[in-house]
Amino acid sequence: MSFSKNSSFYRLFAGILILIGILLFPPKVFFDYDFESFFPQDDAELTFYNAFRKEFENDNDYLLIAVGAENAFDSKFLYDFQSLQQKLSGIEGVERVGSILDIEEVVINPFGVNRKKLLRWEDDDQLEAAKEKILSSERWKGNLISQNADFLLMIVHNKQQISKEEGDELYAEIKGILATFDFPKTYTAGKIKAQGEFVSLLQEEFAYFLAISFGLIILILFLIFRSWWTVLVSIIVITVGISWALGLSLYFEKALDVMSVMQPTILSIIGLAALVHYFNHYLNYLRHGYSKEEAIQNAFSEISIAVFLTCLTTALGFISLYLTSVPSLKLFGLYTGIGVLLVFAAVVLLTPALLYLIPVMESKNQASRALFWRTKMRFGFSWVIRRQQWIIIGFSGLSLFALWGLTQLKVNGYILDNLPREHELVQEFSFFDQEFGGSKPLEFQLKSGPGAENLLDLGVLNELEKVEDFIQANFKTAVILSPLSLLKGLNQAMNSGNEKAFSVPSLGQFKRMEPYLERAFEDFPTAVLSEDRKMGRISTRMEDIGSYKSTILREKLEAFLSTEIDPELLSVQITGTSHLIDISHESVSQQMLKGLSVAFLIVAIIAGFLFRSWRISMIVLLPNVIPLLWMCGVMWILGVELKLTTAILFTVAFGIAVDDSIHFMSKLRLELGKGRQWLYALKRTFIDTGKAIILTTIILSSGFAVLMFSQFGVTFYSGLLISMALVFALLADLLLLPVLLIRLGKIWEKKKPNSPR
Structure with missing residues (x-):
């Protein structure tokens, strides 16, 4: 590519036209957060769950509302609570609302069906009797009423698979109705709330990190070059590059989500790192007496391939995430990878022309700083030469320790994993975990085995009771809704409402209740049995204990089912959105190996292309x-x-850290192409690229460290871990890589190309 004055201006003009096109026809900017975008799409569990919810319902389309008072059995509070439930039931988008006010005591006798509310408060005696009955029953205390009897739970079931926009409108209307009541305390938790809160936080953080990225650019460039022209050029180029990148994703209707928060910072610091390499070479040529035009042409011609390769490896590192089976990660990787290449395109298209247009005034101390860097890098190379053995021992020891640490790492994730544990939203969900049996949906599919006619066979019901007892004892769940719980309730009704009769009916009792079954299943709060009675569900809630503990519980359940439950009568399989989130965390090793394998292969190919040696690729x-x-x-x-x-x-x-190695090896190749001896070429490479590698590492690591100010877990850990990895990569490139290359001098002499190409 030519970097002459005329060709550079043509490219600048083309870049401006693209930007004008985006401004004239702006894409629609919209934010979204969908829990299901983190489900592994190629997993058989997702296919299973999709079939399950088609038969029954989506398991997380509900909002939990806890309403508090000093005494939940106060008649005025109960009237207000009833009024709230009635108002919420009339909202469009609400399918049904349930609470302890709906629980009925049913008595079936020869004279018919007698129903009366469990909680009645027409007079003090009725209220006191209801209070005693409710607080003495484990079915209601800690489930629909808190342990201390100071909160009542209301479950609002909203429209199935409600869209983000509809969910926002519905939750806003619910909040508005809640505000009309003078309840001392209210807590809410559910998908429509969480998604809205996430998106609000996304919008705040996106604007925050976009602003802080440009502030970081100004600060870093001023500290490095002490010149206004580097700041001006960088701001223009990076603004255009980010506009192209975000514009492309938005034109393809890619919503800005929890992963997109990082994109402005990532793209700006990668673009800035590329610009620093160009500025550094450009100023070096000016100091050696070259004219501005010669300095621009030489600087951009000499290192553009190396800069392109570093951007390519970074881009491919992101794009390799497309090989994962998680939609949110796939799209983040794809559009961020393309964005990196678009930022590189903006750097190459715009920077040369801007440098021709803007007068360059070098800082008075620039020459002395350049001498300082060369002196320090010479000393650094000598230090490495003298301590080769200690460097190898040190790196080996630390790597062995880190390898042991890897074996100790625990795979664990939560539903609200992207928020810190002390965040208000997480605390509200935790309140329901502690007071009402859980906020996390827990679902099981039931199927009658080949030895049973359907799930209502007496033998199947006995097996199902063992399963439910195990689930309640180990998963610590809220009230269980299932075919068995319905039949237990019917059995109690046919025994004058006796609490002790809430049990599996005998064969004779079951025959007496058969005339009432169809109506009972129709009136049940949720669908728990298919029409042919061969398939059913257990639906409940539990505390979000994390995927690590959930995996242990699931393995314990599978062992119990295989040894204690007769497969000829009953089969049970865990499913649901919470289960899918848990297994998405468990798939980390598979997802990580996919991405790293591709990234390793790409870098090996690039190194092989540069040096025609597989040994050097491994080095x-x-x-x-x-x-x-x-x-x-x-x-x-x-x-x-x-x-x-x-x-x-x-x-x-890996995709970002490998950039320094590619710069180092590209410079070494150029030096060797000039006919220099291996050790001398290595020394020149260390001195000339050492400064740029250190500066770009400072830029990249400080840029990623900024992400640690985020409230989102994925953004925070991206900042923490990637910035540290870049510092580690700097140490490896300036200490270990030269030591390894010294030992490969003989191999190079055999493989040495005739020209740098």
């Missing part, structure tokens, strides 16, 4: 694998757990 890989190992050690020390959103960072970190 280039080694200093970039070590930072990933050390990341594991840091995670273990800090107690950071492996989950889907932290596992992908290994691929991203």
Whole structure:
């Protein structure tokens, strides 16, 4: 590519036309957060759940509302609570509302069906009797009424698979109705609330990180170059590059989500790192007496391939996430990878022309700073030469320790994983976990076995009771809704409402209740049995204990089912959105290996292309694998757990960290192409690229460190772990890589190309 004055202005003009097109026909900017975008799409469990919810319903389309008072059995409070329930029931988008006010005591006798409310407060005696009955029953206390009897629970079931926009409108209307009541305390938790809160936070953080990215650019460039022209050029170029990148994703209707918060910072610091390499070479040529035009042409011609390769490896590191089966990660990786290449395009298209247009006034101290850097880098190379053995021992020891730390890492994630545990939204969900049996939906599919006619066979019901007892004892769930719980309630009704009769009916009792079954299933709060009675569900809630403990419980359940439940009568399978989120965290090793395998292959191919040697390819890989190992050690020390959103960072970190190695090896190739001896070429490479590698690492690591100010877990850990990995990569490139290359001098002499190409 030519970087003459005329061709540079043509490219600038083309870049301006693209930007004008975006401004004249702006894409629609919209934010979204969908829990289901983190489900692994190629997993058989998702296919199973989709069939399950088609038969029954979506398990997380509800809003939990806890309404508090000093005494939940106060008649005025109960009237207000009833009024609230009636108003919420009339909202469009609400399918049904349930609370303890709906619970009926049913008595079936020869004279018919007698129904009366469990909680009545027409007079003090009725209220006191209801209070005693409710608080003495484990079915209601801690489920629909809190343990201390100071909160009542209301469950609002909203429209199935409600859209984000409809959910926002519905939750706003519910909040508005709640505000008309003078309740001392209210808590809410559910999908329509969480998604709205996430998007509000997304909008705040997106604007915040967009602003802070440009502030960071100004600060870093001023500290490095002390010149206004570098700031001006960088702001223009990076603004255009980010506009192109975000514009492309929005034109393809890619919503800005929890992953997109990081994009402005990522793209700006990667673009800035590329610009620093160009500015550094450009100023070096000016100091050596070259004219402005010669300096621009030489600087851009000499390192554009190396800069392109570094941007390419970074982009492919992100794009490799497309190989995962999680939609949110796939799209984040794809559009961020393309965005990196668009930022590189903006740098190459716009920067040369802007440098021709803007007068360059070098700082008075620039020459002395350049001499300082060369002196320090010469000293650094000598230090490395003298301590080769200690460097190898040190890196080996730390890597072995980090490898041990990797074996100690625990895979664990939560439903609200992207928010810190002390966040208000997380605290509200935790309130329901502690007071009302849980906020996390828990679902099981039931199927009658080949030895049973349907799920209502007496033998199946006895097996099902063992399953439900196990679930309640181990999963610590809220009230269970199932075919069995319905039949137990009917049995109680046919025994004068006796609490002790809430049990599996005998064969004779079951025959007496058969005339009432169809109506009973129609009136039940939720569908729990298919029309042919061969398929059913257990529906309940539990505390969000994390995927690690959930996996242990699931394995315990599977062992129980295989040894205690007769498969000829009953089969049970866990399912639901919470289960899918848990298994998405469990798939981290598979997702991580996919991404890293592709990234390793790409870097090996690039190194092989540059040097025509597989040995050198392996040498280039080694200093970039070590930072990933050390990341594991840091995670273990800090107690950071492996989950889907932290596992992908290994691929991203590798794609960015390898840039320094490529710059180093590209410069070494140029020096060797000039006919220099291996050790001298290595010394020149270390001195000339050392400054740029250190500066770009400072830029990249400080840029990623800014992400630690985010409230989102994925953004925070991206900042923490990637910035540390980049520092580790710097140490590996300036200490370990030269030591390894010294030992490969003889191999190069055999493979040495005739020209740098």
